[in-house]
Amino acid sequence: MTIVGMNHFTVLTAALEDTVRFYTEVLGFETGARPPFAFPGARLYAAGAPIVHLVAVDALPAPAAGVLDHMAFSATDLRHVTSHLRRRGVPFHLGRQAGSGVWQLFLHDPNGAKIELDFDPLEPQPPEM
Incomplete structure (x- = not known):
């Protein structure tokens, strides 16, 4: 197996609208197509690629940052x-x-x-x- 690149990051959020607004209005990502999952969320695109995946949850896990820095x-x-x-x-x-x-x-x-x-x-x- 050879890793050829990064596919995406998934961010859990208890504030989906605020998070979409942050990534689009502050960082310039664009919202885009998302598969019809049974749970709410959003896909955020940069240069045509879905780089950040948002998954809406009722509450963030503790600690919120987990092991990724x-x-x-x-x-x-x-x-x-x-x-x-x-x-x-x-x-x-x-x-x-x-x-x-x-x-x-x-x-x-x-x-x-x-x-x-x-x-x-x-x-x-x-x-x-």
Whole structure:
């Protein structure tokens, strides 16, 4: 067996509408087709692929984060993203990866799932830093 790539992440949520709104309005995902499962949820797409699967539950398990620490996405336009997050009041932490210089921006979704956005090291520093 050879792993050839990541297929998707599944996020459990007790607040489906808020979570869909976060991923679409804050991170720019698009909602898309979802199989007719017997349980509520949503599929969120990036570049035509269903990257984040949301499953609605009555209550989140404890601890909510489980054993996975975070999910990471490649992103572009660091200056726009940081301005967008500030306007929406979404807290984040921005730093540079040692050695590579990759910009790493960390934030959390409404369910507490940690998200990393990685930006090319050549992108200009946001003016707010």
